[in-house]
Amino acid sequence: MDKTVTDAVAAIADIPSGATLAVGGFGLCGIPETLIEALEQTGVTDLDVVSNNCGVDDWGLGRLLSAGQIRRVTASYVGENKEFARQYLAGELEVELTPQGSLAERLRAGGCGIPAFYTPAGLGTPVADGTMPLRYASDGSVAVRGPAKEIRAFGGQDYVLETAIRTDFALVHAALGDRHGNLVFNAAAGNFNALCAMAGKITIAEVEQLVEPGEIPPTHIHVPGVFVQRVLAVGPVEKRVEKLTLLSPSAA
Template sequence: MINKTIESVEEAVADISDGASIAVGGFGLVGIPSVLIAALRERGTGDLTIISNNLGTDGFGLGLLLQDGRISRSIGSYLGTNKEYARRYLSGELTVEFTPQGTLAERMRAGGFGIPAFYTKAGVGTPLASGDIPTRYNTDGTVAEYSAPKEIREFNGEQYVMEEGLRPDFSFVHAKRADHYGNLSFSKTAQNFNPDAAMCGKVTIVQAETLVEELAPEEIDLPGIYVDRVVEVGPQETGIEFRTVAE
């Protein structure tokens, strides 16, 4: 079996060049591959297409790449409270393709399974299907480009929207534990978009908090067949988007 461990995060991201597309696991700030993101930022790589549920928060996670102007296109579901995300989108600095969360997960999974496209009811009868969502603005605030209309098919009397699978150049994934063969174990809700992101990338890079010699079969959440590189990063603290405390 192939040993997929890499000595450093710098080595793990060394071949990612300008213009690359990257699927990034995590949901909000939970389970995000923040060490890999920081290493890519340090390299200065830009003009990136990022496929992720959201782009982190201001100054954290993918938000760091965003504030540096490294991301030119985003495929995701949630703009959220990231003010820089909204500013760049509305000022024409960022092209955004909005996709429903469940559809995004399935597009990732489909890409990993070799499925070029599939049909879903999500989005039927909405601007997503008709192609009326702005994907890019001009600097004066007018719309420069709209989303493309989706193909609609009818099955058993119901309408469905066609969505294409995603197959990015790379994937960034966070795992709690990994073994030398790329088998992964996720912790609790970090098993969000991480498995789907891992499946779809042409080259999947994993940051693991702990690297072990071999995971037992019952411990494996994602088999190593989907993983190309694993780097150990040590314990990671989960960020909190909204901290609410009682008085």
């Protein structure tokens, strides 16, 4: 039951090129930076990544983008990452944009064994009608469009069919974890981490503090160890701020 691994390189050593990967975090909040850095060092390529967004150019998933290691991204928005936008518009990267709530539910459904679900989100938009560009050509034309999704009415209201997401691996970050893989997140840093942990066939969690089984009260656990296969203790980590807003002295 002891799921701890000794170092980040060992934790991600079996992630191959072409793997599908769910990565927790929201921008720079709660991202598994230690595991991402280790993955960058391996040089694996053609990764199919599912994450809310790709953060910024030089941190988090932005590192893998800049290194050309990601082939496809499923996300809810491009965000502040200029390289993400450049690669998408230049036809170097395939991107499936999904409403944020739908993305969350697709990950949760994958972890719960639910193959698909209906939602009103995206109805009447390119998300549902098959006009969303997945990949551009180098000349700016659309090379690949997303498929038109099934629409079905319930109670007189139309809904869009969304499929669940299940990935080969998941990388998540937690404030606290034990050797059995039970995880606790710090406030908003939980964001997509719990959902990604559920969706991965093999989930690797980096934790800032590692404790012994039984030290975390059962009612405090956010993700039970049944969803986690490996635990890496990383200690305190650098936590960057994506957008820093300061109050001017005159307004104080």
